[in-house]
Amino acid sequence: MKKLDLILCALFFSLIIAATPSDAYEKAMQSAIESLFSAESLEDYQTVSNSFDRIAKKEAKKWHPIYYKAYAHVIMSTMIQGATEKDDQLDAAMELLIAADELSPNNSELLTLEGFVHMIRVTIDPGSRGPEYAGQSMGALQKAIGMNPKNPRAHMLLSDMQIGMARFMGGDNSEGCATLKKALELYENEEAANALDPSWGKEWALSKKGQCE
């Protein structure tokens, strides 16, 4: 009987061990994600990027922390001045996305973020970079939609590219507006399979509705 106690004890003990880290992972991630979407200053973003970095180092097989760290760098690239500084952030984001791709190949969200990186590259110097990076951005976003036709973020960013392109070329923006409409529909019906999956962008999409009215 004493033996059984010990086995029970060991079982209980191992259950705690097994359960604690992943709970802690979820908890740490949720708290970091919360900080990410409430970050305001560059320092806030750097701090939250560090948080994801720590989680990514401990959980070497998870793509989520790398993804969010990359996202933080993309946002930081839009907040700082100077082409070199912006490129440094985007380079960091791209490096992370390549690492995340190894852990989670053919992931529509990772490609969406890659499309976002190329999009910011265009904005740094539209005259000289537009032709190359606009194509790469739209290519990545269309690929992301191919992998998951219900990805609202890929649609939203694609609509941004299409509308921007139409404005630059003096064409009409009906194509981009149709994509934006689709993005808004998808946001309405979006259900995250995993609490850590990306769910950002809805408010951004809503704020752009005005361009199409």
Place this chain on the structure above:
Amino acid sequence: MKMQYTLLLGLTLLLAYTPSMSQNWIKGTVETAKGEAVIGANIYLEDTYDGTSSDLEGRFLFQTGEKGAQILIASYLGFTDFKQTIDLEHDTLVISIVLRENAFELQNVVITAGAFEAGGEGKREVLKPLDILTTAGATGDIAGALNTLPGTQTVGESGRLFVRGGEGYETKTFIDGMQVMSFYSAAAPNTPGRSRFMPYMFSGTSFSTGGYSAEYGQALSSALILNSKFLATQNRTDISLMSVGADVGLTRAWENASLVGKVQYTNLDPYMGLINQGIEWVDAPTSGEVSLAFRQKISSSGILKLFGNFNQTDFSLDRRDLLDPTQKTRTTIGNQYLYLNGIVQEVVGEDWTLKGGLSYTRSDDDIRLNEVVVAEEEAGLHAKLILSKTFSNNTALKIGAEYFDRQFVQHYHQSTDLFSNQYDFHERLGALFVESDIYLTSSLLARAGLRSEYSALNQRFHLAPRLSLALKTSAKGQVSIAYGRFQQAAERRWLMVANDLGAEKADHYILNYQLSDKGRTFRTEIFQKDYRDLVKFLPGAGQLATDFSNTGMGYAHGLELFWRDSKSLRNVDYWVSYSYLDTERNYQDFSAQVSPHFASKHNLSVVYKHFLNPIKSQVGFTYTFASGRPYDDPNAAGFMNQRTPIYQDLSANLSYLFRQNIIVHLSASNVLGLDQIFGYEFAHAMDETGRYPSKAIRPPAKRFLFLGVFITLSKEKTMNQLPNL
């Protein structure tokens, strides 16, 4: 009883292993070695979630439930990770962390003496690859665009890069580190040749006007280092319709590989027929070209690049004799060119990078001058192996071995008197090099290299030391110095006659200052170059040289200025280059040490580009000025003491984005219609009045006009060929 015991034990375990029960505080500061606070450093316990970031004063504070011995890590971009084992016994632990700079990651000093980088976008380059392509007057020619940089001399009848008192052949080109022979396409006498490879192939360009790395040998004055693009990411078709021909390019991209193929046909006959030319073309240049580029990611760190290019060019013209203009020499030239290049790169062992490369060039010329037939065949092989590693102690090391094999044969045949002759040589050359980058401090970088070469042809062994230092003097400024010894085998036209000719040598000394701020760059450079062992000979009978030796010598020194500003004026980017050059040499058949015919004292280039959003166009202008070039007038006393008139040119171009995927490109040289004289040709004998008749060397036509329509078909519909123009 037993049950209670179990529960109790379970509860105890739960208490012991639930982190929130007993917490320790860890606090402290993060500073650099200079005592500056590091903001946003990541401080954490290894293999836990516990950690925080340092605040604006470099302070940090966090809680942990971990016990016992733990490893505390502090990391920040550009610094080496701080690691320390700590014992979590006390309630609060106070730690002062000092982070050491990792100079290689920071890259706050780069060696700029002699080098113009046009590398990855946004980095510390002076020119972007795209800039090379949108420079007016260059018409998409790599050498044409680089000729607007300081250190180059305008030698319009050649089209090649003449650097700091060096001849055209003293600039060598490398693609992905591998030698390219015959970089310029075949051209009629006194008309410019074009760089063979299209600029769109390359993602980075480094144009060094002296003092370059020990990795690059067999280049006396300058190294043009072109890095080809890696994987293409999207399928596309490019169609170009030009006033001089057409081409079609196909790109196929897969997950880890891509293939780019291109077919081009150009024929200058219609253009030459339309616009009056100073050359009597029988058949204007016509060429066909095929190129293929395959790229593959062979592992997460390994890459494979294969590239092949084949070109056939033919043309024919009549040249009038200077003594008797009714006599014509029909010159017909056919050139077949093949270039193959392959490199493989992989990380091996303890973070060593291994790079292996192989290139092969074959260039056959068939030259007919009336009844004379000259067939020239050259084949060159270049193999290279490099091992490199960056060590954590701020040192990088590169070691490599190279092998060059070059065979050249010239057959000369005259059908009228059945005279035949043959010259040839086979050169085999082995080289070893080692080079190290060392950050002596975080703002002082040294690069020391040594190259050794052995040539089996003349059985001579050479050592070439290279040394560069770069010191960051302020946030935006830095000073660099460079010294190097460089050598290059004698030109093939002399080597084929005198196989035992030794290598020509030059010592470079460079002092450079560069100030770069966002969108603005100023740089200035002074240099001294000492030439020795240049090929020397005596003019023999029937224009055949005799008495070859390596006794020629010379010098060059000068001052160069460069200013670029893409920030001050909206949508405007411009740069100004000025070069002062003082050079003399006594080589070939010179009778004294004088300034050679390709050297002008003052060279100035102004490049202006303006993107006009309302008309979706980029307009560009390039102004070039060169002071008179020396030439020898046999009708005047003295040697090489005459000067040509000054040379000026204003070129313009316009790129119009007609649709998202269609670009119309128009360019014109010499829009002001100035008279441009590069030099003079003289007859080999006197006419009846006792004078040597002469003729000015001018561009074949006053202006060159180019019109092209570039169409890109892709799924995304947004891509166009702007990056290619």
